[in-house]
Amino acid sequence: MLIRPTTEADIPYVHALMYELAVYEKEPEAVLTTPEEYLRDFLAGRFESMVAEIDGKVVGMTLFFEAYSSWKGRMLYLDDFVVSESYRRFGVGQKLFDAFMAEGHRRGCRMVKWQVLDWNEPALQFYEKNHAIVEKGWWNVKVFFPGHLGDTTVVSP
């Protein structure tokens, strides 16, 4: 098993893994990004990524970017973290997670952050095993822009 930075050629697989997780999270219809958009935004440096490869096949990925916490300072934000269903329970996720953590540490970030669905027990167990802190008192707030997508609520800025 190899953990390595994502390349342009991996992007369709990274997008497919993201979609596989969105199905597991019961919100595939919430996905608006396309593989073409991922490629454009990846090449523009709008996100970074690592993949796990087994026998030449991309079986897992992390998708992250450098963010900022007004309280903590520099951080890495992990927006997606997926191991394909049939490759779970072999330590692929742990290796991907470790590589992500090492990257945040290497850059001098004070923390790494991500989110988890409150019912996703296997993920919560994994994060607790990795000594992560789970915060339950913050809600997400979002506004979508009209013309950019067909989501439920849009407003004019």
Next chain:
Amino acid sequence: MLIRPTTEADIPYVHALMYELAVYEKEPEAVLTTPEEYLRDFLAGRFESMVAEIDGKVVGMTLFFEAYSSWKGRMLYLDDFVVSESYRRFGVGQKLFDAFMAEGHRRGCRMVKWQVLDWNEPALQFYEKNHAIVEKGWWNVKVFFPGHLGDTTVVSP
């Protein structure tokens, strides 16, 4: 009242406003950033900011950065949004919020996102008035790095 991009000279006031909100949010001890660190990170482009000015005084601010949603694509993330206590109820917050939204729209982002404490009723009312969507099913997960701060839980990557 003037809403304008933050300059280097505003940074101490931006930091003080962030701290004022952290006190209101009952977590001043969670703040590890300093005004010096803000200045360094602002000049390095690690965050962006706008301020509200009244009679030459900085009375409010937004602190944000460009982020990425694996489901929605380009977005702006609003990490802090403060109007000083004695300047509330005069529409300063609405003008700062509108300027932030306009910035996200101008860049072609699909959405803007931020977080709110579940007990912060005035903030929730403001966001609902502005047609934002509040999501309650996601928890934050964080890991802090050793050596970078004196927080409660640290792990070695």
